[in-house]
Amino acid sequence: MHESSHTETPYTALGFYHKISQLRADTWNALKRDLGQLVRLDDEGRARNLVKAIDVKMTRLEIIEDYHAFPSKEDFRHLWSLFDREEYVLLEKVVKRLVRALISESYRRRHVDLSETDAGAEDLETLDALAQLRHGHPASNSSAQPYFELLIVDNLSAQEEEVVREAFHSLRRPEDRFVYDVVTVRSFEDALIAVLVNPNIQACLIRYEFPYKSKYNLSALRNYLEGLSEKELEYQTEAERSILLSSMIHELRPEIDQFLVTSGDVEATASRDIRHFNRIFYRETDYIEQHHTILRAIDSRYRTPFFDALREYSKKPTGVFHAMPISRGKSVTRSHWAGHMIDFYGINIFLAETSATSGGLDSLLQPYGPIKKAQEYAARAFGARQSFFVTNGTSTANKIVVQALVKPRDIVLIDRDCHKSHHYGMVLAGAHVSYLDSYPLNDYSMYGAVPLREIKETLLAYKRAGELHRVKMLLLTNCTFDGVVYNVRRVMEECLAIKPDLVFLWDEAWFAFATFNPTYRPRTAMHAARTLCDRYRSEAYREEYAAWKEAFDALDPDDDATWLEQRLLPDPDTVRIRTYATHSTHKTLTSLRQGSMIHVYDQEFRQRVEAPFHEAYMTHTSTSPNYQILASLDVGRMQAEMEGFELVHAQVEAALSLREQLYTHPLLQKYFRVLKNSDMVPSEYRESGVESYYDPVTGWNQMEEAWARDEFVVDPTRVTIAIGNTGVDGDAFKNEYLMNKYGIQINKTSRNTVLFMTNIGTTRGSIAYLLDVLIKLAKEFEYRWEESSRPERKIIEHRVHSLTRELPPLPDFSRFHAAFRQCSETPEGDIRRAYFLSYDEENTEYLRFDNGELQAEMRAGRDVVSASFVIPYPPGFPVLVPGQVISEEILHFLQALDVKEIHGYRPELGLIVFTEEALAAPPET
Numbered sequence: 001m002h003e004s005s006h007t008e009t010p011y012t013a014l015g016f017y018h019k020i021s022q023l024r025a026d027t028w029n030a031l032k033r034d035l036g037q038l039v040r041l042d043d044e045g046r047a048r049n050l051v052k053a054i055d056v057k058m059t060r061l062e063i064i065e066d067y068h069a070f071p072s073k074e075d076f077r078h079l080w081s082l083f084d085r086e087e088y089v090l091l092e093k094v095v096k097r098l099v100r101a102l103i104s105e106s107y108r109r110r111h112v113d114l115s116e117t118d119a120g121a122e123d124l125e126t127l128d129a130l131a132q133l134r135h136g137h138p139a140s141n142s143s144a145q146p147y148f149e150l151l152i153v154d155n156l157s158a159q160e161e162e163v164v165r166e167a168f169h170s171l172r173r174p175e176d177r178f179v180y181d182v183v184t185v186r187s188f189e190d191a192l193i194a195v196l197v198n199p200n201i202q203a204c205l206i207r208y209e210f211p212y213k214s215k216y217n218l219s220a221l222r223n224y225l226e227g228l229s230e231k232e233l234e235y236q237t238e239a240e241r242s243i244l245l246s247s248m249i250h251e252l253r254p255e256i257d258q259f260l261v262t263s264g265d266v267e268a269t270a271s272r273d274i275r276h277f278n279r280i281f282y283r284e285t286d287y288i289e290q291h292h293t294i295l296r297a298i299d300s301r302y303r304t305p306f307f308d309a310l311r312e313y314s315k316k317p318t319g320v321f322h323a324m325p326i327s328r329g330k331s332v333t334r335s336h337w338a339g340h341m342i343d344f345y346g347i348n349i350f351l352a353e354t355s356a357t358s359g360g361l362d363s364l365l366q367p368y369g370p371i372k373k374a375q376e377y378a379a380r381a382f383g384a385r386q387s388f389f390v391t392n393g394t395s396t397a398n399k400i401v402v403q404a405l406v407k408p409r410d411i412v413l414i415d416r417d418c419h420k421s422h423h424y425g426m427v428l429a430g431a432h433v434s435y436l437d438s439y440p441l442n443d444y445s446m447y448g449a450v451p452l453r454e455i456k457e458t459l460l461a462y463k464r465a466g467e468l469h470r471v472k473m474l475l476l477t478n479c480t481f482d483g484v485v486y487n488v489r490r491v492m493e494e495c496l497a498i499k500p501d502l503v504f505l506w507d508e509a510w511f512a513f514a515t516f517n518p519t520y521r522p523r524t525a526m527h528a529a530r531t532l533c534d535r536y537r538s539e540a541y542r543e544e545y546a547a548w549k550e551a552f553d554a555l556d557p558d559d560d561a562t563w564l565e566q567r568l569l570p571d572p573d574t575v576r577i578r579t580y581a582t583h584s585t586h587k588t589l590t591s592l593r594q595g596s597m598i599h600v601y602d603q604e605f606r607q608r609v610e611a612p613f614h615e616a617y618m619t620h621t622s623t624s625p626n627y628q629i630l631a632s633l634d635v636g637r638m639q640a641e642m643e644g645f646e647l648v649h650a651q652v653e654a655a656l657s658l659r660e661q662l663y664t665h666p667l668l669q670k671y672f673r674v675l676k677n678s679d680m681v682p683s684e685y686r687e688s689g690v691e692s693y694y695d696p697v698t699g700w701n702q703m704e705e706a707w708a709r710d711e712f713v714v715d716p717t718r719v720t721i722a723i724g725n726t727g728v729d730g731d732a733f734k735n736e737y738l739m740n741k742y743g744i745q746i747n748k749t750s751r752n753t754v755l756f757m758t759n760i761g762t763t764r765g766s767i768a769y770l771l772d773v774l775i776k777l778a779k780e781f782e783y784r785w786e787e788s789s790r791p792e793r794k795i796i797e798h799r800v801h802s803l804t805r806e807l808p809p810l811p812d813f814s815r816f817h818a819a820f821r822q823c824s825e826t827p828e829g830d831i832r833r834a835y836f837l838s839y840d841e842e843n844t845e846y847l848r849f850d851n852g853e854l855q856a857e858m859r860a861g862r863d864v865v866s867a868s869f870v871i872p873y874p875p876g877f878p879v880l881v882p883g884q885v886i887s888e889e890i891l892h893f894l895q896a897l898d899v900k901e902i903h904g905y906r907p908e909l910g911l912i913v914f915t916e917e918a919l920a921a922p923p924e925t
Contacts, residue, residue: 069181108147199646395421483718497568516644727799834883843918848910
């Protein structure tokens with residue numbers, strides 16, 4: 001590393017890891033700007049200051065680029081050489097070329113020699129950069145070789161690094177499907193930081209001996225390296241240290257293909273626990289064998305079985321003598337009127353449109369070929385045992401899982417504010433529903449999530465009543481629409497201590513992307529299931545459980561407080577991991593609309609669930625699934641495995657940039673308050689004490705601590721902004737201001753908040769546009785106030801007060817009426833019976849609450865019971881369900897709502913409720 005006098009910088013520790021790619025790009029651009037000013041400057045004093053600033057930026061960049069293949073270490077030595085010789089004109093020229101290569105990503109397609117200074121070489125990068133500007137994405141074509149980087153971990157000298165790099169370069173062939181470059185690091189810590197900051201790394205070759213400690217103070221690793229020390233690793237063998245590094249790389253980025261090169265007893269090493277290595281090489285193995293093995297491993301993730309089959313099918317000349325006139329595009333290519341459909345979509349979508357399940361294609365209902373293989377790849381990518389594609393949305397995926405697992409009269413514990421598909425799924429399955437209440441956020445008219453204590457209390461109530469055997473499933477939303485995320489592992493572990501065969505269905509409709517980020521992944525259902533399964537099989541856990549059980553039994557196990565106040569551990573001899581997750585792939589990853597997946601990690605699936613699951617899948621899946629949706633799911637999975645880490649990291653960076661501006665901009669703060677972790681998660685659920693992930697001095701350095709420890713955390717990519725100070729309610733702000741004025745789309749509001757969600761398609765330009773719009777709106781509200789008369793200001797103040805102070809408490813679930821309950825000691829209700837009882841008109845009547853009619857009935861002592869789902873938008877979940885007793889709190893909430901859309905409610909008639917005679921009828925047996 002260059003000996004700089006300005007090495008002390010807050011970035012040397014890479015503590016700003018969460019925004020590292022933005023930091024990298026911005027610093028290169030700033031360096032280019034400073035050099036441009038320096039070579040045109042006559043003022044000697046200012047020139048000295050610029051030289052110092054350039055020194056600091058180059059030092060910062062050298063640390064970051066140490067973990068990237070381009071620019072290489074040799075390239076950086078060239079930059080420092082020019083700097084030291086004060087050849088600033090030439091240095092500016094080289095940096096300009098380097099920045100163009102990074103922006104256009106031309107280094108992915110050809111070798112960029114920074115020692116070349118001819119105009120022709122520069123023109124190539126300029127053309128690529130122009131293409132980037134014109135098309136909004138890196139200049140590329142579909143036939144270009146995809147590029148990746150190979151990480152080599154070995155304590156090599158600078159000369160040895162170049163020899164190894166050149167050895168792999170020399171093996172490149174034009175016919176190779178991929179092209180790659182080499183990154184070398186010399187220590188355990190550097191290997192981990194490399195896979196965190198360099199998304200291009202797709203393969204890792206761990207060679208020979210290497211030290212533990214990095215030459216940098218890598219504070220960004222402190223959470224990942226907890227419990228490890230250099231002293232402990234000193235006593236490890238080469239194989240032990242390599243295996244430990246491999247397991248940690250796998251935890252951070254499980255998609256990376258790993259290979260071990262050992263100089264020791266290769267046969268003995270192979271007999272160890274080396275499950276994360278694709279292959280072991282002996283040190284004398286030819287580079288060419290390593291080269292081909294690495295390319296084959298990358299190819300296994302790059303394949304898209306069904307998409308490839310569909311493309312091949314589209315090229316075949318076929319005669320269509322069955323349904324679908326649009327197949328092969330015949331009904332539109334021959335049309336005198338519908339040709340513009342071809343102009344808009346292109347011909348390929350029609351060539352690939354078919355209902356055939358042979359000729360190289362496959363059947364979704366009974367896959368045996370490319371769809372089967374594509375689903376197996378999806379299971380690998382998401383860490384599931386089985387995965388299934390769904391072409392009509394996660395609403396259907398949810399119903400499939402519920403129908404496969406729940407029989408009539410089974411009890412399901414479910415969060416009341418979940419997606420409506422779950423409530424209707426309970427009706428279809430005939431489940432007896434026990435609703436769980438989420439903690440309320442009354443100041444923002446939204447709910448959080450269900451506290452673990454409430455779940456445990458409910459399970460213990462069923463245990464006391466002798467009904468625990470009927471409790472089949474716990475169904476929770478992770479993460480919620482507003483971004484509240486559970487500690488999934490802890491919920492499962494403690495619930496399994498009470499009921500060891502409990503089935504979990506985690507609705508992760510908005511969380512499919514989380515698998516591909518190391519901070520998010522541990523809070524996903526599949527990761528938690530796999531981790532717990534491995535944990536309960538180990539001897540170490542048996543010892544931990546035995547010690548815990550002895551201490552637990554010394555208390556009073558018959559007292560519920562003992563169960564509620566302790567962290568519970570399940571019995572390894574009885575526990576079974578039975579976990580399901582549903583993903584709206586189309587919401588957060590690449591897929592056409594309604595493309596969803598079901599992921600399964602169920603130890604009982606083969607023995608008990610496979611047959612009913614197949615029947616449920618057949619029940620809800622079309623016999624004519626859309627092949628374009630299936631193909632997009634296949635491609636979306638491949639993209640997530642190959643570049644999901646990079647895309648999700650960029651998504652998080654974009655959200656953090658937006659939040660940072662909203663936290664610090666004075667005018668924006670006045671009208672738009674972005675909700676922090678502490679706003680959305682009460683202190684009793686934040687063990688870490690972290691109130692905000694962001695600190696103006698230290699940056700985004702507290703997120704990992706909260707995500708590792710707290711019961712609930714907030715996904716920072718969901719930016720909820722309180723807008724009460726504008727005097728405009730959420731619905732009006734969404735439609736009249738954002739959409740109608742500026743074309744900005746959002747789909748979630750509450751009475752005084754709006755939700756902005758970033759995704760893997762969000763760009764820095766999108767964030768800049770949104771900020772520009774919010775600043776314009778803030779100025780508009782400023783002008784409105786300044787130009788208002790005194791009466792008009794009174795009106796504005798009243799609106800602001802209404803939106804910030806007059807917010808009705810969110811109602812809890814009241815109770816099911818006795819007519820729909822089997823046991824007075826437990827809260828579940830037969831929602832199916834209530835739902836279908838309302839089909840007969842004589843069983844129902846309408847009561848209005850706007851004129852006091854319904855309230856009068858309640859004051860007279862009548863239990864008024866809803867006969868339908870009542871779902872206001874927002875918040876978008878049932879405030880009332882069939883069979884639920886209407887409470888004063890619910891009526892107060894409905895009266896305070898100022899939304900126009902309330903499903904299940906007709907203002908001219910009122911609420912539909914059961915007659916007293918219908919409720920008096922004996923329940924069906």
